[in-house]
Amino acid sequence: MKTIHIGGVPEHFNLAWYLALKNGDFKKAGINLRWEDYPSGTGAMTKALRKGDIDLAVILTEGIIKDIVEGNPSKIIQTFVQTPLIWGIHVAAKSNYQTIDHLKGTKAAISRFGSGSHLMAYINAQNNQWNVNTDLDFEVVKNVEGAVEGLTQGKADYFMWEKFMTKPLVDKGIFRRVGTCPTPWPCFVVAARMESLKTHRDEIKTILEIINRITIDFKNIADIDKVIANRYHQKIEDVQAWLSLTEWSQDLISEETIHKVQDQLLALNIIPKKLNYSDLVTQI
Incomplete structure (x- = not known):
């Protein structure tokens, strides 16, 4: 076998x-x-x-x-x-960021460089007419648990992940979703x-x-x-x-x-x- x-x-x-x-x-x-x-x-x-x-x-x-x-x-x-894939764009529940526009120039939590969460941050930036050279910054958090820690502790400002898998974190008041970004x-x-x-x-x-x-x-x-x-x-x-x-x-x-x-x-x-x-x- x-x-x-x-x-x-x-x-x-x-x-x-x-x-x-x-x-x-x-x-x-x-x-x-x-x-x-x-x-x-x-x-x-x-x-x-x-x-x-x-x-x-x-x-x-x-x-x-x-x-x-x-x-x-x-x-x-x-x-x-x-x-x-419908990527949810999430911030910490108590964050002051209320819209995607507020995230311009802030730090994205990503699982690792070359990951979907990394690449889709570029797609989201382009969709919103950001400068991908100056308006993106990254914090590697490895996984969803790392993103919870990173956003809660202020090490990063937002996190992109499949919106239905992260919905329980939104329901529990850990994350707040400020928008979505589907893959084209x-x-x-x-x-x-x-x-x-x-x-x-x-x-x-x-x-x-x-x-x-x-x-x-x-x-x-x-x-x-x-x-x-x-x-x-x-x-x-x-x-x-x-x-x-x-x-x-x-x-x-x-x-x-x-x-x-x-x-x-x-x-x-x-x-x-x-x-x-x-x-x-x-x-x-």
């Missing part, structure tokens, strides 16, 4: 993987799929792909594109979530190390076939809203709202989308150059 290591954030987007693992779907196909949570997100996963700690990652589109351009020996093999492209893709594709191509293809069978019908799973609410400590009405906004994908990411992401990252000086579609994406 071949062992394949995969990483992803411990969030509701990835519940399908948990369900497949719990049901033994991969083992029935002769694959020992080992899931590893990466609560600090994309930056940690790109590092793990580079080191060979994982073979696959369910990862933010803009983050893995940036890292492949910068030399990560991986390629995108499928879109996983087709819809945008599909939010999650599956990426694979090229070395792993050479040695485990058939197994990786089977893994995608198994997970796609679940995601294509994910919203029709009995009581899925209750399962998500219980597992991720969400209110049922928030889960239902999230499900209504979220669509999974079983397809390869389009060339148009790849160019769009790179154009945006290049315009913000986040990447030094653009790559061809075939340098970033492969069909398996």
Whole structure:
């Protein structure tokens, strides 16, 4: 039985993987799929792909594109979530900042450089006509728990993270959300190390076939809203709202989308150059 290591954030987007693992779907196909949570997100996963700690990652589109351009020996093999990620822009509940405009020139808490929280701070700055060279500053906080500490203690001023996963912190009066910033492209893709594709191509293809069978019908799973609410400590009405906004994908990411992401990252000086579609994406 071949062992394949995969990483992803411990969030509701990835519940399908948990369900497949719990049901033994991969083992029935002769694959020992080992899931590893990466609560600090994309930056940690790109590092793990580079080191060979994982073979696959369910990862933010803009983050893995940036890292492949910068030399990560991986390629995108499928879109996983087709819809945008809605990033909430949060401040400490007792902060004096009331609007996104108030955050111009202040310090953003980010999980790490190269992470989604880092890259989306640039997208948010551009959306609001800020100067990305002078109006952005960063404090590395590693994860959501670090952001709670950083904002509460005044080490940073705002924090961008998926708005439904941070909603409990808003409800508890720890964070206050002053706005949102959707990604202008599909939010999650599956990426694979090229070395792993050479040695485990058939197994990786089977893994995608198994997970796609679940995601294509994910919203029709009995009581899925209750399962998500219980597992991720969400209110049922928030889960239902999230499900209504979220669509999974079983397809390869389009060339148009790849160019769009790179154009945006290049315009913000986040990447030094653009790559061809075939340098970033492969069909398996």
